[in-house]
Every structure is written in C-alpha cells, then in structure tokens.
Amino acid sequence: MINIGKIQKLTVDRKINSGHYLVDQDGDDVLLPDNLGPLNLRIGQEIEVFVYLDTKGLPIATTELPYAQVGEFAVMKVQDVKEFGAFFDWGIDKDLLVPGNEQKVKVRPYEEYLVRVCLEEGTNRVFGTTKFGKYLENQEETGLSMHDQVSIEPVQRTELGHKVIINKKYLGMIYANETFSPVRMGEKYPAYVKKVRPDGLIDVSLKPLGMSGLRETTTLILELLEESGGKTFLNDKSTPEEIKGMLGVSKKAFKKAVGILYKERKIKLTDDGIELIKNK
CATH class of the missing domain: 2.40.50.140 (Nucleic acid-binding proteins)
Incomplete structure (x- = not known):
C-alpha cells in the first residue's frame, strides 16, 4: 500500500507524457510528475519519494523530502496566514496547512514554530498541529x-x-x-x-548513564592528567564551575570517577589535587 504523508521506496513502472508512474510491491501506483523528479529514470529503477495529496485530492509523488513526515515533529516557518489556518514551509513544493483549530496560539507570518505532521483518518488529509497534548500522552508507548x-x-x-x-x-x-x-x-x-x-x-x-557514563568521565580525567604532566589541581574541594570548565562534567560525576580511578590505583590523591600513577 502506498502511504500518504510518508517517505517510501517505489519502483518506476511506466512513462507517460507528464511523468512516470511508480508502483509498490502490491501493484498500487502513484504519479511522479517530471517537474517533481529526475528526468532520466529507468523502468524498474527503485527510487525514494514522498507521497502527498495534490490540490485535487489525488496522490502525487516527489523526490523532494519534507522536514517531517506523518508522525514526526519539525520546526517550520509560517509562509502565509489565512482566516482558516496558516501555511508553513514544509521543505517541499507544497506548503503544510496548520488549521486554525490546530494552533495552540495564533501563529504569525514568517515566525518559526514546532509542528507535528498528522494524517486525518478516512480522508488521508495531511495537516500540521501545534497542539501536542494527546501525542505526549501516547509517548509512554x-x-x-x-x-x-x-x-x-x-x-x-x-x-x-x-x-x-x-x-x-x-x-x-x-x-x-x-x-x-x-x-x-x-x-x-x-x-x-x-x-x-x-x-x-x-x-x-547528553552523557551516557550509569557505569558507561562514569567510564567516559574517567577517560576525560586521565586525558587531562596526561596533557598536564600527570597532575591537576582538581579534587573533591574544587568548585562545580572549575570542574565543568575543565572537564565538562558535573562535580558528582567527577567525584565518582575519581573514586573508580583511585580504587584501580591509576591515580593518587595529594594535598594539591590528584596525580597520575605511572606504570613502571
């Protein structure tokens, strides 16, 4: 089945004057107009396209890929505002309509908003929304x-x-x-x-959790020691700002990683900070 509002791979089936018909594995077809795709297509060639409904409500394919397909979020810019809704730059030749009743706040021309692309069941109408409540509820699944x-x-x-x-x-x-x-x-x-x-x-x-994150922090500490001649003034009395500035990690993560390195006898604690133990 050809999916409206989705990026998919289809096969070139036949050529007509205005473009090429593409088919899926079930034999369903959709037109790829010449002005929306390459001209040098071969029969039997597989091609990635995006499928949407044209102004007549008919499926049409394009090799232009949108910022987001059905079920995805993207930041988009308002191109035009009408009484019934607003048209957003979708990244393809066709703009995405966000109806007035799908706007959490009334949008303004040329400003950017976070938009979710949706598909209306029964009509296959693709539209955008800035109301995310019911979609957040489903994120538990x-x-x-x-x-x-x-x-x-x-x-x-x-x-x-x-x-x-x-x-x-x-x-x-x-x-x-x-x-x-x-x-x-x-x-x-x-x-x-x-x-x-x-x-x-x-x-x-942004950091791995648990032991994998601590291992990453221990590596950062060892690299810092190697680059600074085997010593650093950082220790458990250093401020969070000093630790963040030199290693880009929290003080809590730093202290745990230092504990691991100390138990592994890779460092020693001194009055001036920590020091790398060189293997003989």
Whole structure:
C-alpha cells in the first residue's frame, strides 16, 4: 500500500507524457510528475519519494523530502496566514496547512514554530498541529527504555533547559543543570533516555548513564592528567564551575570517577589535587 504523508521506496513502472508512474510491491501506483523528479529514470529503477495529496485530492509523488513526515515533529516557518489556518514551509513544493483549530496560539507570518505532521483518518488529509497534548500522552508507548541511545534536536530554550525532538517522533527535555557543553538550536546530538515523565515528556541526557557514563568521565580525567604532566589541581574541594570548565562534567560525576580511578590505583590523591600513577 502506498502511504500518504510518508517517505517510501517505489519502483518506476511506466512513462507517460507528464511523468512516470511508480508502483509498490502490491501493484498500487502513484504519479511522479517530471517537474517533481529526475528526468532520466529507468523502468524498474527503485527510487525514494514522498507521497502527498495534490490540490485535487489525488496522490502525487516527489523526490523532494519534507522536514517531517506523518508522525514526526519539525520546526517550520509560517509562509502565509489565512482566516482558516496558516501555511508553513514544509521543505517541499507544497506548503503544510496548520488549521486554525490546530494552533495552540495564533501563529504569525514568517515566525518559526514546532509542528507535528498528522494524517486525518478516512480522508488521508495531511495537516500540521501545534497542539501536542494527546501525542505526549501516547509517548509512554514509545518502546524506549532507560539508557537507550537516541538522536535529539534542541528546538526551544526554557527555564529548565532545552525542549528537544527525539528521533524526530517524540518530545523531551535536557536539563540545564545536566548540560556541560554548548547546545545549539537545530543541531543533532546523540543522547540517552533517562525516563518518561508523568506529563509525557521524555527526559534525556547528553552523557551516557550509569557505569558507561562514569567510564567516559574517567577517560576525560586521565586525558587531562596526561596533557598536564600527570597532575591537576582538581579534587573533591574544587568548585562545580572549575570542574565543568575543565572537564565538562558535573562535580558528582567527577567525584565518582575519581573514586573508580583511585580504587584501580591509576591515580593518587595529594594535598594539591590528584596525580597520575605511572606504570613502571
């Protein structure tokens, strides 16, 4: 079945004057107009396309890929505002309509908003929404578990930290007091799931959790010691700001990692800080 509002791989089946018909494994077809795809297609060639409904309500394919497909979130810019809704730049030739009753706050032209792409059952109408309540409630069924590695994109600064898109499908938070390096809006970062909160948001961390995270911190400490001649003034009396500035980790993580290195006899504690034990 050809899925409306989704990116999918289809096979070139036949050529007509206005374009090529593509088919799926079930034999269902959709037109890829010449102006929405390459001209040098071969019969039998597999091609990745996005399928949506044109102004007549008919399925149409394009090799342009949208910022988000059905079920995904993306930050989009308002192109035009009408009484019935607003049109957003979707990253393809067609703009995405966010109806007025799907706007949490009335949007304004040329401003950017976080939008979820949705599909209306029965009509296959694709639309956007800035109302996320019911989608957050369903995030408990994501199948994501603590420690799972995910891809995040920071999209909004808040008093607590940054709201992020997780794997393009879910919304979550990274907290300011757990962020020890600069975070840029719109960039992709690897992160780790901490928990799904009662309000549906998923807490994530930029650092691995548990022992894997501590091992990463021990490596940072050993590298710092190697680069500074085997000694550093950092110790358990150092301020959180000093530790964050030199290692980019919290004081709590630093103290745990120092404990591990001390038990492994890789460092010794001195009045001036910590010192690397050289193997003879």
